[in-house]
Amino acid sequence: MSETATLPRRSAADRGPLLSATGVTKTFRVARNSSGNTRLTALDGVDLRLGRGETLGLVGESGCGKSTLARVLLLLERPDSGEIRFDGVDPFALKGRELLAWRRRVQMVFQDPYASLNARMTAADIIAEPWRTHRDVMPTASARAARVRELLDLVGLREGDAERYPQEFSGGQRQRIGIARALALDPEIIVCDEPVSALDLSVQAQVLNLLTDLQQQLGVSYVFISHDLSVVRHVADRVSVMYLGKVIEQGPTEDVFDRPLHPYTAALMSAAPTLDRSPAAQGRKRILLEGEVPSPLNPPSGCRFRTRCPYAAARCAEVEPAPVVAGSVSGSVSGSVDSPTTPVADDVEQPTATSAAAAGLGSAAVNPRHVEHLGLCHFPLDASGAPIHS
Numbered sequence: 001m002s003e004t005a006t007l008p009r010r011s012a013a014d015r016g017p018l019l020s021a022t023g024v025t026k027t028f029r030v031a032r033n034s035s036g037n038t039r040l041t042a043l044d045g046v047d048l049r050l051g052r053g054e055t056l057g058l059v060g061e062s063g064c065g066k067s068t069l070a071r072v073l074l075l076l077e078r079p080d081s082g083e084i085r086f087d088g089v090d091p092f093a094l095k096g097r098e099l100l101a102w103r104r105r106v107q108m109v110f111q112d113p114y115a116s117l118n119a120r121m122t123a124a125d126i127i128a129e130p131w132r133t134h135r136d137v138m139p140t141a142s143a144r145a146a147r148v149r150e151l152l153d154l155v156g157l158r159e160g161d162a163e164r165y166p167q168e169f170s171g172g173q174r175q176r177i178g179i180a181r182a183l184a185l186d187p188e189i190i191v192c193d194e195p196v197s198a199l200d201l202s203v204q205a206q207v208l209n210l211l212t213d214l215q216q217q218l219g220v221s222y223v224f225i226s227h228d229l230s231v232v233r234h235v236a237d238r239v240s241v242m243y244l245g246k247v248i249e250q251g252p253t254e255d256v257f258d259r260p261l262h263p264y265t266a267a268l269m270s271a272a273p274t275l276d277r278s279p280a281a282q283g284r285k286r287i288l289l290e291g292e293v294p295s296p297l298n299p300p301s302g303c304r305f306r307t308r309c310p311y312a313a314a315r316c317a318e319v320e321p322a323p324v325v326a327g328s329v330s331g332s333v334s335g336s337v338d339s340p341t342t343p344v345a346d347d348v349e350q351p352t353a354t355s356a357a358a359a360g361l362g363s364a365a366v367n368p369r370h371v372e373h374l375g376l377c378h379f380p381l382d383a384s385g386a387p388i389h390s
């Protein structure tokens with residue numbers, strides 16, 4: 001790799017998260033709606049962090065803000081409020097050449113390998129395109145040609161593919177070109193927004209394996225957005241679950257998938273295919289979510305999920321729950337699925353087989369961990385495990 005392709009980076013001793021978002025809110029101006037709102041809140045106080053060499057899965061139904069968050073992390077959208085820290089620096093405070101240099105460090109792989117490649121450019125030109133903006137990275141024609149050959153090889157294409165046009169490649173090969181283009185600037189983070197959803201199943205596996213191999217070779221971190229939960233389970237180290245502009249649960253992939261705490265996560269995961277043959281996993285009932293996702297122009301008061309939550313109580317309209325962390329909730333919860341230990345306040349209505357049945361979900365939907373969740377929703381715990389009534 002060319003010397004000039006390597007950016008000055010902070011030392012390994014400075015090991016905070018590579019990228020973090022704290023309280024990130026992003027609104028868009030829209031035409032006035034029936035409730036008189038002219039601003040749509042696409043992101044509302046989002047917190048997340050991405051470690052070095054880690055894959056963070058981002059899941060949630062369409063319209064929950066995944067792509068908007070991706071654009072903020074790519075420094076393409078400036079948040080209204082909140083903080084982004086990239087390697088300890090606020091990249092939105094940078095200007096001009098400094099900002100341009102910073103942008104190299106985070107690149108994107110697009111969803112549609114058919115639409116995202118210019119049909120009039122050869123594979124070599126497409127891969128070399130980022131160097132037109134970032135001229136100093138690859139200043140000479142010979143360096144560019146050599147690096148294109150390296151990148152083709154890295155993504156499993158042949159040197160002879162360099163002069164072919166996108167329409168001469170299969171969907172999987174086109175996505176490999178897209179990945180090579182994303183790698184051209186030697187990024188530390190690649191945001192993959194539904195990178196395999198336009199591909200056949202067998203090709204999906206090949207592209208996912210390529211992304212995993214590249215991560216092992218290059219140490220690159222991924223923010224991996226997908227509506228396909230089995231894909232996220234396959235690639236992600238940690239998962240953040242979004243609902244209507246908020247991260248409602250996050251944690252290690254296995255905890256989020258197998259031991260979800262938030263009723264929305266539980267419903268999403270109950271629909272995800274699993275290879276886990278344990279009786280607990282196999283006996284898991286599918287929870288059908290009823291109703292539509294409310295409009296982000298006019299989100300419900302209190303908990304945004306309350307209009308679809310089988311466990312909603314009156315207080316859910318008044319109190320906004322804190323996001324839950326699967327696996328290590330509030331640092332004080334050690335309860336398992338079989339033995340929830342979180343204190344639950346007396347005046348919070350408990351979910352019962354009857355209330356779940358009334359919600360049309362059947363008695364099988366009642367999971368003891370949701371009792372735990374309900375307590376957490378309304379009464380976050382202090383360090384001693386006591387509920388905080390704020």
Ligand SMILES: Nc1ncnc2c1ncn2[C@@H]1O[C@H](COP(=O)(O)OP(=O)(O)O)[C@@H](O)[C@H]1O
Pocket residue numbers: 028029030040041042060061062063064065066067068069296
């Ligand atoms: N530029 C924009 N102007 C107005 N509304 C937008 C814009 N971009 C996204 N939105 C809205 O923000 C919400 C989140 O969108 P998006 O981030 O694309 O969700 P997802 O990727 O999860 O499907 C949606 O309601 C969408 O219509």
Ligand code: SF4
Pocket residue numbers: 262263264303304305306307309310311312313316321373374377378
């Ligand atoms: S129990 Fe209440 S606060 Fe918790 S997810 Fe359901 S509606 Fe939201």
Ligand SMILES: [Mg+2]
Pocket residue numbers: 066067068
């Ligand atoms: Mg999207």
